């Protein structure tokens with residue numbers, strides 16, 4: 708494969724190559740990494756590398772900057788058609804959401820964040836990508852944005868808070884369709900810095916299952932993110 712790197716960013720993957728099952732539209736393998744087809748050709752969002760392949764412009768997806776990419780490189784399989792609706796809690800300035808925007812180009816992504824500074828950046832990104840909807844709100848209070856968000860197919864959460872699981876459960880009850888998929892990026896150190904991460908993950912898993920989630924997969928995200936675990940779950944069946 709001929710690779711034509713435009714050096715617009717610093718990242719090139721140095722991790723070992725693992726098998727990644729590609730079950731998402733506009734997602735590609737580039738060497739050891741994954742990349743998405745740029746919905747807005749020429750645009751870079753976080754100084755990621757742009758790669759030309761088979762007449763398509765791809766954005767290299769940095770697994771150190773995005774837990775979604777690291778989960779894929781750790782073997783988690785995301786199987787979606789690209790027309791789903793997503794509620795994204797902790798969207799920040801849109802690093803990960805920009806790649807989801809490349810993939811879910813027939814769907815819609817409601818991005819919630821409580822920090823005005825990063826949400827402003829995400830709102831600027833949303834001006835260039837019509838499938839992104841910025842919402843400035845506290846994800847612990849879903850009633851604050853219930854008038855804006857309909858029932859969704861996918862709930863994605865990356866908020867790094869001590870009550871991460873409770874926030875997810877509250878939002879699933881309010882917005883996730885029955886049988887919908889939830890992806891939770893759990894940060895052990897946000898819950899308890901003193902406790903062993905494996906123990907925290909187990910406790911949180913039990914809480915999530917009790918609330919009605921079925922665990923489909925779970926992956927530790929080292930070496931990309933320390934003391935993080937990704938949960939892939941199904942809601943209410």
Ligand SMILES: C[S@@+](CC[C@H](N)C(=O)[O-])C[C@H]1O[C@@H](n2cnc3c(N)ncnc32)[C@H](O)[C@@H]1O
Nearest residue numbers: 797798799802803820821822845846847865866
């Ligand atoms: C680790 S960063 C998210 C990075 C982002 N998901 C990405 O991959 O591009 C965590 C984000 O969660 C947001 N956050 C924390 N607590 C929140 C809450 N209660 N409601 C909404 N957003 C929250 C923070 O402002 C921060 O932007």
